[in-house]
Amino acid sequence: MVSRKPFDRIDSCRLEKVTKKYGDRFAVKNLNLEIQGGELLILIGRSGSGKTTALRMINRLIEPDSGSISVNGIDVREFDPILLRRNIGYVIQNIGLLPHLRVSENIGLILKLESWKEEKIRERVKYLLNLVSLPPQIFMERYPHELSGGQQQRVGLARAMAMDPPLFLMDEPFGALDPLLRSQLQDEFCKIKKELGRTIVFVTHDINEAFRLGDRIAVMNNAELVQVGTPEELIFSPANDLVAEIVDSKRKYRHIDALKVRDIMQPLEKRYILYPGMSAASALDYMVKVGLEVALVFWNPENTGRVYLNDVLNAVSSGKSLEEAAKPLPLFSPEISLLEALARLKAEGESMGLVLEADKPAGILFSDRVLENLI
Ligand code: ADP
Ligand code: MG
DSSP states (O other): OOOOOOOOSSSSSEEEEEEEEEEEEEEEEEEEEEETTTOEEEEEEEETHHHHHHHHHHHSSSSSEEEEEETEEEGGGBBHHHHHHHTEEEEEOOOOOTTOOOOOHHHHHHHHTTTOOOHHHHHHHHHHHHHTTTTTHTTOOOOOSOOOOOHOOOOOOHHHHHOSSSEEESSSTTSSHHHHHHHHHHHHHHHHHHHHHOOOEEEEEHHHHHHHHHHHEEEEEEEEEEEOOOOOHHHEEEESSSHHHTTTTTTTTTGGGGBBHHHHHHOOOOOGGTTTTOOOOHHHHHHHHHHSSSSEEEEEEEEEEEEHHHOOOOOOOTTOOOOHHOOOEEEOTTSSSSHHHHHHHHHHHEEEEEEETTTEEEEEEEEGHHHHHHH
């Protein structure tokens, strides 16, 4: 038995021929799956398909009947299960905060068990609360019942991050939240994920969430793995009808070749457009007043660009014009093919382009939102 800290980083986590039965029914059947270090792997599938069971075998909350699970080539059975679990963040839907402990105590509990000093624990708790967008001065001393569902979920996330584990297992963490809150937490979670660069196995039954968060997606059905791949691989080469149905709920992908920029562009609200003659200073006033981080500068089809608030600030302080501050944008006609437009954005290293109709700005095409817009 290895009694030291199991691992500091994840190179790979491998499930080989893993099987778990309850009675004579398979919960997980002959599962082969490799999770790569640094990726966020989604496990998706209908209720009862074996997602939770697969996840809980990784941190040994459930022991498989046969097969093996290894992290960095070491079988997890060689680790003390308690130490293993402290080294793996685990986040579930109803997060199970201890009701009689304050937020700070809930988050700091494991650190206390690990004999951290009070002062260091407080520091870490504050850092984590900031990370999940809960100002520590407001939330540290609260009890779980004084928090909204979304806030409790954030505290659960902070608690899972307390020991800075290199691996996270997340089982429908946002499942119980209302759609708006869910979307906000997903955005924040993406930021945290980037910042921390951790390896994550994330269970969901929501394909939108899977596309939004996942680097790769593993589809499970009836205790078996059906397919694993990037969102694009699943969309363009589904292994069977079930995968096609899951990734293609509105059946638009079948016709992606036929889609035009018009079908996917976001309508451009007038307030985002700065017109000729505006000075950098008045553009700055306007952007601050309307609350814009980014705006489009439009003179005529040959003369357009995009400015961020910072660019305008810099232009004002260095005496530059708005036109000089703007960076040119790729321009598209709404009638050209979406795939062609995406290829051009990629080639030019841009994430957005301006769609012009009859020489007037009509919409914006965001390359990273294309998948989201299709579902
Ligand atoms: P999912 O998370 O995909 O909804 P689970 O992994 O929870 O699926 O369950 C897979 C299958 O195993 C289901 O048919 C479920 O009823 C069964 N199962 C899970 N846990 C137990 C258990 N403790 N006892 C008996 N059957 C179980
Ligand atoms: Mg489940």
